[in-house]
Amino acid sequence: MKTPLFPLKSVLCPKGRIPLQLFEPRYLDMLSECMKTDRGFVVVLIKEGDEVSGSCDFYNIGTYVRLIDFQKLESGLLGITVEGTSKVFLTHFSQGTDGLYSGRIEHLMEEEYLSLPDEYLELATLLEQLTRHPAIKALNMDIDYADGRQVGWRLVELLPLSKQEKQFLLELTDPFERLKQIEYLLTLMEQ
Known part of the structure; x- marks a missing residue:
């Protein structure tokens, strides 16, 4: 069975949320069929x-x-919010x-839970600061800041990284390696 695809210029990871605006008939039909x-x-x-x-x-x-979630927007478009459940190939x-x-x-194998290592506690603090933004707060995400997977996934979505870097980080299967790579990319940004 084939699954509809929604190409975007952004990356969404498992347990992440993203708001979308639908107006093209193909996507309205897709949403209707999915529902x-x-x-x-x-x-x-x-x-x-x-x-x-x-x-x-x-x-x-x-x-x-x-x-x-879904609602009619002031613009007349249909606004929906979707949540990632799993990575797929x-x-x-x-x-x-x-x-x-x-x-x-x-469906790819779910990553194993990783208790956030002490050496990456600063990444959780950074994520907490990023999630204070009103647009992120409005998504009502339930983030476990002690879960290394979730800290890594949310930072992939929220940090100003290139789309290639975001895709690379999404494709990693080891949450510890993802955190390590995010820290490395943040170091490069600071320089």
């Missing part, structure tokens, strides 16, 4: 191109998401006549 069948879709990072133009290239590892994908991408997915 009817109680299924989610996959958020994937765009490598090249522009999704709005109907043609883009994207990475083959993304995040399966579920709808958690795209094995095959195609684009329908309506422009909607879909693909076969394999």
Whole structure:
């Protein structure tokens, strides 16, 4: 069975949330079908191109998401909030006549819980500061700051890293290695 794909210019990790605005018929139809069948879709990072133009290239590892909220926005568009549940690997994908991408997915093994090592407590403090921003607070994420996976995932989403760096960090399967790489990238930013 094929799963709908939603290419974006941002990365979403497991347990992360992102607000989206839907107005194109293909995505409104996708959302309607997902709601009817109680299924989610996959958020994937765009490598090249522009999704709005109907043609883009994207990475083959993304995040399966579920709808958690929706409302009509003042602009008249449909606003939804989705939450990542698991990382997935795209094995095959195609684009329908309506422009909607879909693909076969394999759910990747969930990363093992990592109690945040003392050497990375500063990263949890940084994350707490970032989540004070009103736009992040509005997402109502339940973050366990003692969970090294969640600290790493949220920093991947929130830090001003390049999309290639974010994808690299998403694709890592070891939460300790992700924290190590984030710390290294922060050191480079400071220089």
